[in-house]
Amino acid sequence: DTAVSQTPKYLVTQMGNDKSIKCEQNLGHDTMYWYKQDSKKFLKIMFSYNNKELIINETVPNRFSPKSPDKAHLNLHINSLELGDSAVYFCASSQDQSVWGIPEAFFGQGTRLTVV
Amino acid sequence: AQKITQTQPGMFVQEKEAVTLDCTYDTSDPSYGLFWYKQPSSGEMIFLIYQGSYDQQNATEGRYSLNFQKARKSANLVISASQLGDSAMYFCAIREKLTFGTGTRLTIIP
Numbered sequence: 001d002t003a004v005s006q007t008p009k010y011l012v013t014q015m016g017n018d019k020s021i022k023c024e025q026n027l028g029h030d031t032m033y034w035y036k037q038d039s040k041k042f043l044k045i046m047f048s049y050n051n052k053e054l055i056i057n058e059t060v061p062n063r064f065s066p067k068s069p070d071k072a073h074l075n076l077h078i079n080s081l082e083l084g085d086s087a088v089y090f091c092a093s094s095q096d097q098s099v100w101g102i103p104e105a106f107f108g109q110g111t112r113l114t115v116v
Numbered sequence: 117a118q119k120i121t122q123t124q125p126g127m128f129v130q131e132k133e134a135v136t137l138d139c140t141y142d143t144s145d146p147s148y149g150l151f152w153y154k155q156p157s158s159g160e161m162i163f164l165i166y167q168g169s170y171d172q173q174n175a176t177e178g179r180y181s182l183n184f185q186k187a188r189k190s191a192n193l194v195i196s197a198s199q200l201g202d203s204a205m206y207f208c209a210i211r212e213k214l215t216f217g218t219g220t221r222l223t224i225i226p
Contacts, residue, residue, distance in 0.1 A: 104151060
């Protein structure tokens with residue numbers, strides 16, 4: 001069973017479109033994240049949710065909106081896509097160390113978004 | 117605010133040699149944790165090793181060890197007996213806000 005799964009793996013779309021990326025984790029973790037990895041491989045955190053509540057909201061255009069229907073899911077919706085949104089988007093989840101020992105984050109396989 | 121610095125954008129190492137990847141951090145939290153992740157060309161993020169700030173010993177995991185120097189705020193990754201499969205991007209991260217450094221591209225030369 002995949003621990004953190006993202007869909008789709010590849011997404012090619014035109015400028016101006018609206019798209020969503022879904023993320024699900026079956027690890028029972030409380031915290032989920034979205035990262036953007038650009039062409040230089042820099043991993044920038046975008047959002048983090050803990051038990052469905054937003055705890056990190058970095059400087060991200062408001063065209064990006066995360067939605068967490070329950071603590072196992074954190075979806076990313078992007079409105080009015082721009083060329084600069086092209087990147088690989090990673091979802092991740094983790095659990096507090098006090099409960100689970102080593103609190104490593106588990107990552108999804110990434111979604112390569114290409115805006116044309 | 118937390119910050120992670122990786123000063124080596126790229127490294128080339130001969131196969132079977134040991135390699136040290138540098139990571140320094142800055143945090144005001146009294147308790148924190150540091151991770152290393154590997155990202156091969158296939159793109160997945162692979163957890164390698166973790167060091168808690170209050171751990172008494174440096175973390176080790178197989179060929180990976182962490183040279184943790186708290187006073188210097190450094191958490192360097194040491195890979196012993198490097199293999200061709202170690203060629204990848206390596207990222208250091210701090211637990212709070214799970215902030216990553218810019219990464220080091222390691223290439224192992226046969």
